[in-house]
Amino acid sequence: MEDTLDELFAVIEDRKETLPDDSYTASLFTHEKGENAVLEKLGEEATELVLAAKDDQEDEIAAEAADIVYHLLVLLSMKDMSLDELETELEARR
Numbered sequence: 001m002e003d004t005l006d007e008l009f010a011v012i013e014d015r016k017e018t019l020p021d022d023s024y025t026a027s028l029f030t031h032e033k034g035e036n037a038v039l040e041k042l043g044e045e046a047t048e049l050v051l052a053a054k055d056d057q058e059d060e061i062a063a064e065a066a067d068i069v070y071h072l073l074v075l076l077s078m079k080d081m082s083l084d085e086l087e088t089e090l091e092a093r094r
């Protein structure tokens with residue numbers, strides 16, 4: 001899981017740097033709504049996760065959780081934060 005998150009975050013950082021035309025991630029960094037685009041996405045995905053959980057749809061729960069994690073990592077990158085800061089916060093709670 002840690003490797004998966006590290007690799008995904010590295011791809012997101014690369015998209016932020018290179019801004020390929022065909023990249024959804026890049027489109028979030030250049031969106032006319034600015035950071036609100038990713039914030040709105042997080043809100044939508046959270047609602048979709050709640051609905052999937054209420055319906056006990058395990059596949060949907062996993063899919064919506066993945067959408068949230070991906071958009072969360074984009075937000076961290078947008079704020080020039082690193083995964084280390086998230087890890088430090090979680091470790092401090094153990």
Ligand SMILES: N=c1c2ncn([C@@H]3O[C@H](COP(=O)(O)OP(=O)(O)OP(=O)(O)O)[C@@H](O)[C@H]3O)c2ncn1[C@@H]1O[C@H](COP(=O)(O)O)[C@@H](O)[C@H]1O
Pocket residue numbers: 008011015022023024025026066067070
């Ligand atoms: N993990 C993801 C990921 N999760 C979700 N999404 C995108 O998030 C968007 C929002 O999902 P929704 O459920 O709201 O679907 P939607 O209604 O069609 O979305 P929109 O109409 O709002 O675009 C979709 O376009 C998904 O493709 C992702 N896009 C990219 N990644 C990862 O990022 C990498 C780089 O992707 P690109 O930036 O596209 O090259 C990929 O290889 C993946 O590993």
